[in-house]
Amino acid sequence: xVLIMIFGFLLTPDRRITEKLLGDRLRGGxxxxxACDWQPQPHDRWCCAPGCGEVWNTFETxxxxxxxxxxxxxxxxxRCDTWSxxxxxxxxxx
Ligand SMILES: [Zn+2]
Ligand SMILES: [Zn+2]
Numbered sequence: 001x002v003l004i005m006i007f008g009f010l011l012t013p014d015r016r017i018t019e020k021l022l023g024d025r026l027r028g029g030x031x032x033x034x035a036c037d038w039q040p041q042p043h044d045r046w047c048c049a050p051g052c053g054e055v056w057n058t059f060e061t062x063x064x065x066x067x068x069x070x071x072x073x074x075x076x077x078x079r080c081d082t083w084s085x086x087x088x089x090x091x092x093x094x
Contacts, residue, residue: 034089035077035082052068052070062086
């Protein structure tokens with residue numbers, strides 16, 4: 001019984017995305033435009049418009065503007081200008 005509880009604890013996945021992990025994901029190319037496969041880099045920036053005008057890397061906050069906390073469900077590609085669902089940018093890793 002105790003063993004089962006320990007294994008259950010060990011197997012619980014930690015789904016929080018740290019900044020380091022985000023950097024690894026960006027460098028590893030596991031975030032890309034669903035339409036043209038363009039891969040955003042850590043230095044790429046998006047603008048909250050229409051909105052508060054904040055400029056930031058939307059993948060650092062998973063689509064949430066740090067200025068006004070607006071959640072952007074779609075993200076525009078810098079290469080092909082296609083708006084795709086933010087979650088669709090994250091490549092399946094399994
Ligand atoms: Zn694109
Ligand atoms: Zn904003």
